[in-house]
Amino acid sequence: MEKTPSHVAIIMDGNGRWAESHGWGRVRGHREGANRVDEIVTECRRIGVRYLSLYAFSTENWNRPAHEVSMLMRLLVQYLRRMDKKLHKNQISLVTQGTTHRLPVYVQNELKRVMKLTRFDEPRMFLNLCLSYGGRQEIVDAAKAIGASVKRGELDPEAVDEATFARHLYQPGFPDPDLLIRTGGESRVSNFLLWQIAYSEIYVTPVLWPDFHTADFGEALATFQSRERRFGLTSAQILNRLSLSGPVRLS
Ligand code: IPE
Ligand code: IPE
Ligand code: MG
Numbered sequence: 001m002e003k004t005p006s007h008v009a010i011i012m013d014g015n016g017r018w019a020e021s022h023g024w025g026r027v028r029g030h031r032e033g034a035n036r037v038d039e040i041v042t043e044c045r046r047i048g049v050r051y052l053s054l055y056a057f058s059t060e061n062w063n064r065p066a067h068e069v070s071m072l073m074r075l076l077v078q079y080l081r082r083m084d085k086k087l088h089k090n091q092i093s094l095v096t097q098g099t100t101h102r103l104p105v106y107v108q109n110e111l112k113r114v115m116k117l118t119r120f121d122e123p124r125m126f127l128n129l130c131l132s133y134g135g136r137q138e139i140v141d142a143a144k145a146i147g148a149s150v151k152r153g154e155l156d157p158e159a160v161d162e163a164t165f166a167r168h169l170y171q172p173g174f175p176d177p178d179l180l181i182r183t184g185g186e187s188r189v190s191n192f193l194l195w196q197i198a199y200s201e202i203y204v205t206p207v208l209w210p211d212f213h214t215a216d217f218g219e220a221l222a223t224f225q226s227r228e229r230r231f232g233l234t235s236a237q238i239l240n241r242l243s244l245s246g247p248v249r250l251s
Contacts, residue, residue, distance in 0.1 A: 002225045005178035007051035008044060009200065011192055012037070014184030014208030027071045032210035034079045041127055043214045045090050051126045051174055055192050059099065059134030073103065077110045084114045093123035097170040098133030128171060135194030142168035169195060176200060179224045183209045201227055
């Protein structure tokens with residue numbers, strides 16, 4: 001049986017270029033991009049992806065022209081108002097990751113409302129919007145939280161290991177992404193999930209985000225399924241483990 005990735009992370013890039021290629025303003029690309037979010041969320045829920053992390057706004061994106069930033073904030077709120085019932089109906093819990101206290105208060109309030117509405121004891125899927133997110137900032141914040149625990153005498157610095165560190169990240173309950181997709185063709189990670197993508201399979205497609213439909217997602221998935229994840233082991237070790245105990249996992 002083909003394996004469905006448990007956690008898919010997507011760098012949704014190319015909205016501006018898509019709009020410009022049609023002779024339109026960049027904001028129109030962001031608006032069309034929001035429709036693809038709906039489509040890809042629906043597909044992930046259908047095929048049984050448990051965690052979907054979407055890079056929607058980076059810490060560096062704050063430096064874009066003020067007009068574009070404020071339009072992105074308004075589009076985010078429009079998206080949430082449009083999608084809240086559908087998320088609820090499909091038992092998809094909305095969560096966020098990033099320095100969301102930097103977002104305008106009206107955006108924070110809308111996020112809180114939809115997160116509350118979509119809180120389930122046993123969600124079928126998590127939709128994790130990475131907003132005002134930076135991987136380096138997340139690592140710095142984890143280091144600060146660990147330092148504070150040490151200072152309070154709750155943690156022995158000698159006992160800090162990778163698992164301790166991972167517990168202090170923004171979404172400690174999430175497994176690492178199995179598949180990282182970047183649309184828009186750039187072969188870079190742009191400060192996304194730096195800690196978590198250590199062993200993620202990376203798929204870069206030239207398709208711009210507003211053109212990235214279910215079929216394109218299917219291609220990414222097929223590529224993922226054709227790859228052998230070795231986690232530093234040899235191919236023979238992996239085959240041996242697969243025959244003994246199912247898919248190998250980094251724990
Ligand atoms: C991605 O599209 C969306 C955000 C970064 C908010 P871009 O706006 O970066 O589009 P391009 O890369 O300029 O085409
Ligand atoms: C990455 O895209 C951030 C998001 C998709 C939200 P950018 O367009 O900001 O990345 P760079 O500037 O090309 O690296
Ligand atoms: Mg871009």
